[in-house]
Amino acid sequence: MPPAKKEARPTGRAGRVRVPAYVKNLRGVTAWKQVSEWLEWRSIEDIECITPDQAGVARGKMMPSKKFTSNTSLALPSAPFMMTISGDYPEDGNGFSYPEDDGDLKLVPDLSTLSVVPWEEDPTAQVICDLVHQDGRNVEFTPRNVLKRVVAAYGKRGLRPVVAPEIEFYLVRKNPDPDYPLVPPVGRSGRPIGGGAGYSIAGVNEFDELIDDIYHFSESQGLEIDTLIHEEGAGQLEINLRHGDPVELADQVFMFKRTIREAALKHDTYATFMAKPIQGQPGSAMHIHQSIVDKKTGRNVFTDETGKETEAFRHFIGGMQKHVPNALVMFAPYVNSYRRLTQAASAPVNTKWGYDNRTTAFRVPRSDPAARRVENRIPSSDANPYLALAASLACGLIGMTKNIEPDAPVGTTVNEDEIDLPRGLLEAVDLFENDEDLRDMLGSSFASTYAAIKRAEFETFMEVISPWEREFLLLNV
Known part of the structure; x- marks a missing residue:
């Protein structure tokens, strides 16, 4: 045949x-x-x-x-x-x-x-x-489904959220022994990287080959980097992503973290997304830009036909002011996360908001009326991107549905003011568990599971004796 x-x-x-x-x-x-x-x-x-x-x-x-x-x-x-x-x-x-x-x-x-x-x-x-x-x-309790649940809640109201995350991270020398502190890497100059290099092109150029690999790896996966800069910390970089659908952007952050770690390992370096990896250096954030679009008209609901702010805009901020402290455990998920949220450390310490004010928790960047958005500056880079986006959007939507009015905007430095966010993981878990609006929005099964995990992580942390305890308690008490 x-x-x-x-x-x-x-x-x-x-x-x-x-x-x-x-x-x-x-x-x-x-x-x-x-x-x-x-x-x-x-x-x-x-x-x-x-x-x-x-x-x-x-x-x-x-x-x-x-x-x-x-x-x-x-x-x-x-x-x-x-x-x-x-x-x-x-x-x-x-x-x-x-x-x-x-x-x-x-x-x-x-x-x-x-x-x-x-x-x-x-x-x-x-x-x-x-x-x-x-x-x-x-x-219900898996992170991608939690975010989809929140996006669907917007969809039921004829709305579509749009987000743009910014992710900060550190490059550090390899550290196989966790008993030793992390130290900045050595760049192409042959010298250890120092701090104070915010927006320095020379600082970025210290890692040219590694950054080239990040770009090449990203391009191969269809991931789009908007900009890359050197931040204030020693060996601290930031990647900004283009705005889009929350689930797609969470997927991209998820993949970027893998990509950046792999590119760093190729160059015998660690990339870390710890919130506060090096004592005395700035922490790493995951800022989230957010706007809401009417699905029928495609119009940004934060802006009316005359270009002015809407009630939806104010209520979104009001919801974040009221509920973000209760959701902080999703933005600052580990004991280390709270080391970043300290006074005068380039991080928010309260729920104040303002126009183009980087010392506030919620910043409204300068933009055309059609691009009006709210930047949540509280999340740290160690947060799960799906959960951080879900929590941030949930807080805003609660404000929009319950007509929560915000405080007046501030134009002064407020990250040196009194701290009114939870100061530690257990306090954050308690607030999270007692917020019924958040539980309804995120799902009861998820809320119970997540809170239980965080309590268990705190107990594990409490089993570790820190260098501070050995230094100050060993011979003094």
């Missing part, structure tokens, strides 16, 4: 095979039938199916690409999403209970996030997944 004829593929001029446009997409396809061609065109061997846990760490499974496209059912236990940063599990109580069966949750790939993994030697792809129960219901 003669061999079967291969199905003819579309050809262009000169008999060349015509490649469908979606195959060349750097990021994402729209249907499963496109996945095989996308992978085959790049000779992809393996694919990472990943999803963010409560800390924003990538969890998931790796498999051969052929298995991925063969209707394989993907599953993960619920345990990774109830785990502390140290790998422990919280005790039952206060509304939280660990499931006795630890049954499987289904991973559902979001094909719009499909991209290559540029730092892998073997051709590898990655895709971000959502989690659902076996019957198809969304898993």
Whole structure:
């Protein structure tokens, strides 16, 4: 029997095979039938199916690409999403209970996030997944679903949030022993990097090759960097992302963190998103710019037809002033986070707002009326981007639905004033648990799970004896 004829593929001029446009997409396809061609065109061997846990760490499974496209059912236990940063599990109580069966949750790939993994030697792809129960219901306590829940709450009111995150981070010398403090890296000049290099081009140029890799890795994944600058800290950089849909931007921050860490490791350096990694140096923030659009008209609801501020704008700020302190545990999720939120340390210490005032928690940047937005300057860079965006947008929406009026704007320096944010993790958890409006907006299952994890992390921290205790208590008490 003669061999079967291969199905003819579309050809262009000169008999060349015509490649469908979606195959060349750097990021994402729209249907499963496109996945095989996308992978085959790049000779992809393996694919990472990943999803963010409560800390924003990538969890998931790796498999051969052929298995991925063969209707394989993907599953993960619920345990990774109830785990502390140290790998422990919280005790039952206060509304939280660990499931006795630890049954499987289904991973559902979001094909719009499909991209290559540029730092892998073997051709590898990655895709971000959502989690659902076996019957198809969304898993309420997973971070990506929490953010989707908040975005859907806006959608029910005919609104669409638009965000633009800015992420600060430090480059530091490799530090395999956690007992030793972190120190700035050595740049191409051969000298340790010093502080006070805010917006310095020379400061950025110290890491030219590393930054080139960040750009190349990002471009390969279809991630768009708006700007990159050197911040005030020694070896501290900031990346700004273009504005867009909250879930898409959270996905990008999630991927950027992986990308930046991998680029740094390639150059024998660590990249850290700790809020306060080096004593005496500025902390690292994740500022979030936010505006709200009417889905029908496409108009920014913070601005009326005459270009003036609207009630929605004021109520959004009012909601943030009232509820952000209760949501602080989602913006400052670790004990270390509260070391950044101190007076006169280039970080907010209260809930005041102002026009182009960088000492406030909520800054309204100078812009055209159509681009009017509110910048939340409280989140630290260690925050899970999905949860930080969810909390910030939730606080604003509560203000808009309950018509919460803000205080008067301030034009003076206010980050040296009295601190009226929670001063530590446990206080923040208490406020979070008692805010019924936030619990309703974010989901009761998530709120109970997240609070339990944070309490357990605090207890783990309390088991560690710090250098301060050895220095001042060892021989003096």
